Amino acid sequence: MWRFPPETQAQQGFTGFEALWMTPPPKTRQSLEMGRRAAPFRAFKAWVDVRELSSTAAKPHTTEKKMATQRNTLNSLQIRANGRAAGAERNALITMMARSAEAREQLVAMARLKDKPASAWRGFTTIIPDGPLDKVCSAFHKETDIPLELPYFSLLFFLSGYLLERGVKIEFAGKLRTPETWTILLAPSGSGKTFASGQIAEAAGFEADFPSCASGPAFFQALHEFSEQGKPKLWLEDEFAQKLRGIETPSNPLSEMKEHLLRAYDGKPVDRTTKKDGKVIVEDPRLAILGLNTDEGFYKTVSPESLVDGFAQRFAYVVAREDDERAFTDYPIYDEAALGKACRSAFEAIKAVPLHSAYRVDKEGEAAFRELFGKLFDGQVQKSFYRRAMWLAVKYALFFHILAGKTTDELDGIDFGYAGRLIQIHLNDVKVMLGEAMSDLARIVSKVDKLAAEYHAQGRTLTARDLVHKVHGLRSMSDAKAVLQAVIGCQ
Incomplete structure (x- = not known):
C-alpha cells in the first residue's frame, strides 16, 4: 500500500481542514508500491469506445462494388435506427419544456452542463493512508484491471449498512x-x-439481502418484514436502470415504490392499506441502496421526467472509467485470496473502532461544511441536485471519521475535508451522467445559444421559424417555440 511521506502529510494538511481541502495533491509519490509498478495512481483518462466495422471475407463471386453497397445499406439502416431513438428522446424532452417554467429552466441547465476532466484518479485524495480504503484499493490496483471506484464505493455501501445495523446517528x-x-x-x-461488490460483501460479514422486488406491494412487504426482524436494509441491485424505469412508469407494477422510496429518503413512516391486514405502517423504512449499471445502458434507459422531478436527484452518481495503465490483457487471473485478505483486513479495522450511538459536528466541522458549501458550487449543477449532494457530506464525514479510526463522538x-473531496467527485460525475443522458438536447441547446448570440450581435430577433430552418432535429413550429422560449428565457 502507498504512504505519504511525513513532509507530504504536513503539506496535505492532515492536521487542519484548510490545508487538507485547499492544497492540491502531490504529483508524484515515488514511495508508492503497487504490484508490478512503483508508481502513483494514474489518471483515469476519458476513453472512447471505438467500434470498427467488422467485415467477413467476400465470396469469390462478390464484387467490391457489391460489398460497398452492402456496407452503405447497413450503415444507412443503423443511422435511421439511431435517429428514431434519438428523436423519441428529443421529442419527449422538448414536450416537457412546454409544461412549466421550472422544467424549462432545469432542462436547459442540464443540457449546458460541462464536466471537468480529472488529471488523476479522483479517489486517491480521499484515501486515508493505511486505512481500510487504502488496503482495499491497493489490492485491487495490484491484482486487477477493475476501475477502483467499484471496490471503493462498494466498501462505503457496506459501511453504511454496518452503521445502520448499529443504530448510529448524526x-x-x-x-x-x-x-x-x-x-x-x-x-x-x-x-x-x-465481482468487486461480491468481494467486499463476503468480507463484510453480513449480506446485502434486501430483495429485488417485482412490484410495489412486494417492496412494502419486504420493508415491513426487515423492520419487524430488526435487519438492516441493504439493497444491492444490478441493472438498476431497468428498475428505475419501472418505478417511473405509472402503469408498471413497480410504480407504487416511488412514493415509498421518497418517504424512506426523508425518513418518514411508510404505510399501505389492504383488505386483509388493514393499514400497516413501517415506522423506520430507511435503507441503503447501491445500484449498478453499465454506463451506456443507463444513458439509454434513464427517464427525462425523473431527471426533472427530483426522484433521480436523491441518488449520488459515480461514473467509473477503465484505467489505461492497467491493461486488460495483463490480468488474466485475479488473485482472489489476496483480494479477500485485504477486504477482510479492512472490515476488521472498521469493526475495531468503538462506535457511539450519536455523533455531533463540532464548531470546526460546521465551519468546514459552510466553507465547502460555498466553494464547491460552480453554478452548473442545479441547486436542488447540489443541496442534496452537500447533505450527503455529513454522512461521508462520519464515514471518514470511522475509517480514520477516531474514537471521539x-x-x-x-x-x-475528506468528505468535500468525495462530494466533488459526485458533482463532476453527475455532469457526465446528465450530459450523456441528454446529449441530443444538449446539441440543440448549444446550437440555439450560438444563433441567439449571432442574432443579438446583428441586432436581429431570433424566431421559431429560424430554428426550424437552421437547427437539425427541430422540424415543427411547436417544438421550435418550446425550445426558443426555454433557451432565451434561461439566458
Missing part, C-alpha cells in the same frame, strides 16, 4: 440524521461490477 443542524446512502455506480460492460474539519 446530530447536525438541529436534527438527528441516519447514515444510509443511495448511490448509482456506472461502469463499462465487463468491468467487474459484480465529534466530527471535525478534517473529516469534512
Whole structure:
C-alpha cells in the first residue's frame, strides 16, 4: 500500500481542514508500491469506445462494388435506427419544456452542463493512508484491471449498512440524521461490477439481502418484514436502470415504490392499506441502496421526467472509467485470496473502532461544511441536485471519521475535508451522467445559444421559424417555440 511521506502529510494538511481541502495533491509519490509498478495512481483518462466495422471475407463471386453497397445499406439502416431513438428522446424532452417554467429552466441547465476532466484518479485524495480504503484499493490496483471506484464505493455501501445495523446517528443542524446512502455506480460492460461488490460483501460479514422486488406491494412487504426482524436494509441491485424505469412508469407494477422510496429518503413512516391486514405502517423504512449499471445502458434507459422531478436527484452518481495503465490483457487471473485478505483486513479495522450511538459536528466541522458549501458550487449543477449532494457530506464525514479510526463522538474539519473531496467527485460525475443522458438536447441547446448570440450581435430577433430552418432535429413550429422560449428565457 502507498504512504505519504511525513513532509507530504504536513503539506496535505492532515492536521487542519484548510490545508487538507485547499492544497492540491502531490504529483508524484515515488514511495508508492503497487504490484508490478512503483508508481502513483494514474489518471483515469476519458476513453472512447471505438467500434470498427467488422467485415467477413467476400465470396469469390462478390464484387467490391457489391460489398460497398452492402456496407452503405447497413450503415444507412443503423443511422435511421439511431435517429428514431434519438428523436423519441428529443421529442419527449422538448414536450416537457412546454409544461412549466421550472422544467424549462432545469432542462436547459442540464443540457449546458460541462464536466471537468480529472488529471488523476479522483479517489486517491480521499484515501486515508493505511486505512481500510487504502488496503482495499491497493489490492485491487495490484491484482486487477477493475476501475477502483467499484471496490471503493462498494466498501462505503457496506459501511453504511454496518452503521445502520448499529443504530448510529448524526446530530447536525438541529436534527438527528441516519447514515444510509443511495448511490448509482456506472461502469463499462465487463468491468467487474459484480465481482468487486461480491468481494467486499463476503468480507463484510453480513449480506446485502434486501430483495429485488417485482412490484410495489412486494417492496412494502419486504420493508415491513426487515423492520419487524430488526435487519438492516441493504439493497444491492444490478441493472438498476431497468428498475428505475419501472418505478417511473405509472402503469408498471413497480410504480407504487416511488412514493415509498421518497418517504424512506426523508425518513418518514411508510404505510399501505389492504383488505386483509388493514393499514400497516413501517415506522423506520430507511435503507441503503447501491445500484449498478453499465454506463451506456443507463444513458439509454434513464427517464427525462425523473431527471426533472427530483426522484433521480436523491441518488449520488459515480461514473467509473477503465484505467489505461492497467491493461486488460495483463490480468488474466485475479488473485482472489489476496483480494479477500485485504477486504477482510479492512472490515476488521472498521469493526475495531468503538462506535457511539450519536455523533455531533463540532464548531470546526460546521465551519468546514459552510466553507465547502460555498466553494464547491460552480453554478452548473442545479441547486436542488447540489443541496442534496452537500447533505450527503455529513454522512461521508462520519464515514471518514470511522475509517480514520477516531474514537471521539465529534466530527471535525478534517473529516469534512475528506468528505468535500468525495462530494466533488459526485458533482463532476453527475455532469457526465446528465450530459450523456441528454446529449441530443444538449446539441440543440448549444446550437440555439450560438444563433441567439449571432442574432443579438446583428441586432436581429431570433424566431421559431429560424430554428426550424437552421437547427437539425427541430422540424415543427411547436417544438421550435418550446425550445426558443426555454433557451432565451434561461439566458
